[in-house]
Amino acid sequence: xxxxxxxxxxxAALRHCLAAHDRTLVFGQDVGRLGGVFxxxxxxxxxxxxxxxxxxxxAESGIVGVAVGLAMAGWRPVPEIQFDGFSxxxxxxxxxxxxxxxxxxxxxxxxxxxxxxxxxxxxxxPEHHSESPESIYAHTAGLKVVTPSCAQEAFNLLVAAIRDxxxxxxxxxxxxxxxxxxxxxxxxxxxxxxxxVVRAGSDATLVAWGPMVHRCxxxxxxxxxxxxxxxxLDLRCLVPLDEATLLTSVAETGRAVVVHEAPRTAGFxxxxxxxxxxxxxxxxxxxxxxxxxxxxxxPSGAVEQQYIPSVDRILLAVQRVLDY
Amino acid sequence: xxxxxxxxxxxxxLLARRYDEEAVRLQRQGELVAFPPMSGQEAAQVASVxxxxxxxxxxxxxxxxxxxxxxxxxxxxxxxAFRGAWNGGLYDCRRNRFAPMASSVGSHLLHAVGWAMxxxxxxxxxxxxxxxxxxxxxxxDASEAFNFAGVFRAPVVxxxxxxxxxxxxxxxxQSAGEIWRRGEAFGFPGVRVDGGDAEAVxxxxxxxxxxxRRGEGPTLIEALTHRFGPHSTADDxxxxxxxxxxxxxxxxxxxxxxRARLAASGVPDSWFSDAEDEARLxxxxxRASLAAAENPPAVEMFDFVYxxxxxxxxxQRSQLEELLGPDA
Ligand SMILES: Cc1ncc(C[n+]2csc(CCOP(=O)(O)OP(=O)(O)O)c2C)c(N)n1
Ligand SMILES: [Mg+2]
Numbered sequence: 001x002x003x004x005x006x007x008x009x010x011x012a013a014l015r016h017c018l019a020a021h022d023r024t025l026v027f028g029q030d031v032g033r034l035g036g037v038f039x040x041x042x043x044x045x046x047x048x049x050x051x052x053x054x055x056x057x058x059a060e061s062g063i064v065g066v067a068v069g070l071a072m073a074g075w076r077p078v079p080e081i082q083f084d085g086f087s088x089x090x091x092x093x094x095x096x097x098x099x100x101x102x103x104x105x106x107x108x109x110x111x112x113x114x115x116x117x118x119x120x121x122x123x124x125x126p127e128h129h130s131e132s133p134e135s136i137y138a139h140t141a142g143l144k145v146v147t148p149s150c151a152q153e154a155f156n157l158l159v160a161a162i163r164d165x166x167x168x169x170x171x172x173x174x175x176x177x178x179x180x181x182x183x184x185x186x187x188x189x190x191x192x193x194x195x196x197v198v199r200a201g202s203d204a205t206l207v208a209w210g211p212m213v214h215r216c217x218x219x220x221x222x223x224x225x226x227x228x229x230x231x232x233l234d235l236r237c238l239v240p241l242d243e244a245t246l247l248t249s250v251a252e253t254g255r256a257v258v259v260h261e262a263p264r265t266a267g268f269x270x271x272x273x274x275x276x277x278x279x280x281x282x283x284x285x286x287x288x289x290x291x292x293x294x295x296x297x298x299p300s301g302a303v304e305q306q307y308i309p310s311v312d313r314i315l316l317a318v319q320r321v322l323d324y
Numbered sequence: 325x326x327x328x329x330x331x332x333x334x335x336x337x338l339l340a341r342r343y344d345e346e347a348v349r350l351q352r353q354g355e356l357v358a359f360p361p362m363s364g365q366e367a368a369q370v371a372s373v374x375x376x377x378x379x380x381x382x383x384x385x386x387x388x389x390x391x392x393x394x395x396x397x398x399x400x401x402x403x404x405a406f407r408g409a410w411n412g413g414l415y416d417c418r419r420n421r422f423a424p425m426a427s428s429v430g431s432h433l434l435h436a437v438g439w440a441m442x443x444x445x446x447x448x449x450x451x452x453x454x455x456x457x458x459x460x461x462x463x464x465d466a467s468e469a470f471n472f473a474g475v476f477r478a479p480v481v482x483x484x485x486x487x488x489x490x491x492x493x494x495x496x497x498q499s500a501g502e503i504w505r506r507g508e509a510f511g512f513p514g515v516r517v518d519g520g521d522a523e524a525v526x527x528x529x530x531x532x533x534x535x536x537r538r539g540e541g542p543t544l545i546e547a548l549t550h551r552f553g554p555h556s557t558a559d560d561x562x563x564x565x566x567x568x569x570x571x572x573x574x575x576x577x578x579x580x581x582x583r584a585r586l587a588a589s590g591v592p593d594s595w596f597s598d599a600e601d602e603a604r605l606x607x608x609x610x611r612a613s614l615a616a617a618e619n620p621p622a623v624e625m626f627d628f629v630y631x632x633x634x635x636x637x638x639x640q641r642s643q644l645e646e647l648l649g650p651d652a
Binding site: 030034055056059124126128264295297300313 | 460644
């Protein structure tokens with residue numbers, strides 16, 4: 001199996017889908033000749049031509065709006081929005097139309113749009129380049145929200161998202177873009193919507209997605225040295241949420257810490273925590289804890305590591321659930 | 325432009341060029357995280373802002389070093405934005421009437437229009453100028469800004485620097501039409517100027533500002549210009565543009581053009597070397613002051629979220645303070 005970075009794995013997934021299905025389209029800002037500012041679309045225009053892989057004007061609302069129309073015309077659009085923070089100019093099209101078109105047409109139209117969104121912080125980016133808007137999209141009925149944590153998952157999930165008949169907001173963790181691992185480039189054939197136990201543990205369960213999965217694995221290794229056994233659950237999809245796996249994993253340990261980069265208030269950890277209250281209350285040995293970004297706008301690059309949940313902050317929360 | 329002002333324009337353009345080159349060096353040395361160079365756009369930036377009065381309000385994008393120099397914005401505070409010290413910049417935006425730099429492309433055109441509407445409501449004869457690239461004109465917000473400005477006859481100057489590229493996307497892909505012509509569609513004049521010609525830029529911007537001050541509403545200026553460098557220090561422009569294009573642009577360097585114009589009018593060589601010395605000194609001062617400048621402490625991320633922090637936020641601040649200990 002080849003050793004690939006997440007960028008290369010995503011590129012392979014796009015190549016696979018463009019080759020497998022000739023109505024797949026890739027478009028966005030700088031995705032053509034440049035191959036994307038992160039090179040995720042590198043070489044695709046050369047290989048599949050300007051008809052199917054093309055640069056758009058600098059207009060996010062336009063990108064999403066035409067994706068809706070292209071989907072209605074029977075195409076399978078895979079637009080890219082260059083950075084998390086620039087999905088906001090497209091929010092109206094995403095929330096008002098992309099999410100609702102199936103319903104507005106009483107099922108006449110599929111919306112097989114996969115919106116790729118380089119997301120989250122941790123790379124010292126300038127303003128608006130490090131946001132974690134997952135809860136906005138998860139809160140919007142009609143959108144699915146998928147977010148891989150490593151190269152292999154990136155490949156599998158992107159292929160599955162593109163095959164899905166519903167709109168998927170595909171949030172790629174920029175801070176994990178360059179981490180390499182062996183990747184099997186055979187589509188797993190699994191649909192989206194399944195969480196994954198990435199590490200088994202018996203004392204408490206860390207629940208995370210995207211970039212915080214790796215952080216939680218670091219925490220679990222650190223805790224192991226102190227004789228504490230932590231499991232790590234990668235949700236992979238926030239919508240649809242794999243509640244069965246979530247409830248079982250947490251029921252096994254009776255303790256959960258949910259971690260995300262997004263601010264705390266109304267972040268997706270609140271949803272996870274509520275599901276645990278509703279579905280696993282009897283097996284909880286401690287109140288569910290959250291470790292999140294602070295309730296502030298994402299700060300400037302120089303201090304972002306004081307914003308993103310650190311190993312220490314997560315360990316403190318682990319201590320709280322163990323000591324309860 | 326009179327002779328004094330022309331020399332002043334050259335002096336500031338040179339200063340902007342040298343700061344720009346220094347910023348690229350500082351980025352390579354790891355002192356800045358990333359920087360979007362504006363070399364090649366000095367005439368468009370400096371000459372336009374010099375056409376305004378100090379009470380007028382400037383709404384810059386991220387590539388407006390030359391405008392900042394023309395406005396007398398504190399360079400250390402300006403550059404600290406690119407060290408990741410504070411989003412939007414650490415200069416005095418109220419004193420310089422120079423808004424925090426906009427990195428969400430196209431979002432600030434509407435702010436300029438709103439500011440101009442406010443000035444008009446107050447009966448003040450102040451003008452807003454907003455700087456943006458040709459790429460920004462594709463955003464819906466840009467069209468909305470043009471339309472509001474037209475309908476409310478807002479005293480605003482839309483200053484578009486068409487440098488031919490939005491990262492890797494050429495101007496032809498932003499618009500099948502010509503940008504300056506959009507003014508007409510929204511009911512106000514549009515003009516196209518050679519953005520490498522400081523005098524032409526100054527004349528066009530002065531006319532637009534005067535028109536706005538007379539209460540006649542907005543003007544759209546499209547200044548044709550070139551960026552010599554990549555989109556930012558993180559970009560590799562050899563992937564998408566021919567070197568010949570850059571070489572041609574450099575041969576038409578706006579700084580060289582103005583120098584030739586001044587020399588022909590009798591400005592002696594010694595004046596140019598003095599200007600160069602002055603710029604060199606300013607650059608070394610900037611380097612020193614950046615090295616000495618401390619970033620705001622991490623806990624400041626909590627301090628400007630609300631006028632008065634809600635209790636839960638104050639608690640989070642103290643949690644971070646505690647975690648960081650004396651480093652907070
Ligand atoms: C809303 C938004 N979308 C995308 C980006 C990413 N981006 C930053 S600069 C840029 C190109 C801007 O081109 P132009 O408006 O011509 O200005 P220039 O960079 O040439 O000065 C892009 C796509 C952004 N910053 N904001
Ligand atoms: Mg441009």
